[in-house]
Ligand SMILES: Cc1cc2nc3c(=O)[nH]c(=O)nc-3n(C[C@H](O)[C@H](O)[C@H](O)COP(=O)(O)O)c2cc1C
């Protein structure tokens with residue numbers, strides 16, 4: 001199987017103009033405003049690129065190094081084809097399931113991403129409201145670098161909230177955020193284990209990326225937020241911040257100490273191998289997120305869809321396995337579930353939705369993925385999630401990518 005290396009979806013330098021055909025209101029489609037909604041996740045990307053300042057767009061969109069892992073995440077989906085069954089009575093497709101014991105409307109969740117206020121003023125409040133929409137009620141993994149407080153989010157969320165942690169040198173600060181999240185009703189902790197330092201993200205370096213005034217890590221003590229707003233040409237403020245405050249000595253022996261401090265389930269995010277998955281499951285970890293950080297950390301790391309089967313096999317049912325990275329279509333979700341993911345998490349598309357239209361835009365992205373998944377289940381003759389397995393899939397040849405954000409109607413792309 002070859003990666004064509006020509007994927008133009010995410011990761012190459014963008015043209016900045018947007019096709020006028022998709023310059024439409026993402027909140028549209030209501031009686032008051034009958035204009036059409038974006039028809040693809042890619043159309044939201046185009047709107048976001050049009051609306052965001054270039055430095056912010058490139059921070060969100062970029063990956064590490066040559067961005068080969070960003071492209072590989074997408075290419076892996078194109079190599080898998082679907083084997084539909086017929087005469088399967090698909091008059092009703094059931095997308096509901098449970099994650100960590102909570103009922104959800106679809107096997108989707110929102111991946112942790114820092115600083116949603118970069119995309120829209122309401123930030124993570126808009127995100128959790130979108131996640132809680134009827135028919136969704138899906139989990140939001142709130143980054144430790146969220147730009148709204150846990151308490152504000154808990155007040156607005158109707159879906160489960162999970163808290164993502166980085167391993168800070170300042171364990172006292174970690175303890176405090178865990179206690180606050182517990183008190184606010186968060187349902188799980190997700191420790192990110194692929195970030196002992198920040199990946200070498202060339203787009204951040206080129207733009208001297210730093211946080212604009214007013215956007216802050218709202219749940220952290222000012223003592224651990226240094227560098228974030230300081231501009232330095234050719235350098236990323238986030239990378240300097242990570243160097244100062246993230247503890248790269250994190251190792252397996254630290255997990256027990258973290259678990260002693262909380263009654264919440266603990267998941268590891270950023271596992272890509274059978275070896276690490278087996279060790280985590282052996283230690284009684286409550287869930288694994290197969291992730292390469294959306295290609296933002298180790299350039300050249302394996303695509304998450306390609307890593308998923310070995311992780312699922314190694315875990316052997318001892319805990320649920322989740323996946324993120326490159327989910328852009330309902331059929332991507334279907335493929336990941338067929339390979340054993342319990343649910344998948346969506347990253348950049350949620351920020352595209354927020355940038356395009358705030359809460360309505362994020363809800364539009366998530367609803368689109370949900371609806372596309374339902375279509376795919378019906379057309380594949382698999383009306384329930386329980387009916388999904390590897391027999392649904394056939395290998396390559398890889399379909400060539402559509403240019404322009406994977407939306408055949410758009411002429412330009414990133
Ligand atoms: C702008 C941005 C910020 C992110 N911030 C975090 C974070 O704070 N913590 C974390 O564990 N992962 C973070 N991630 C990685 C995501 O959780 C996720 O692994 C990745 O975005 C999934 O790939 P996708 O964007 O292709 O869906 C971030 C990703 C992006 C794009």
Ligand SMILES: CCCCCCC(=O)C(=O)O
Pocket residue numbers: 113114145166195198238239241242246293296
């Ligand atoms: C670890 C310090 C900064 C991380 C910023 C958020 C993030 O994970 C990202 O991918 O960006």
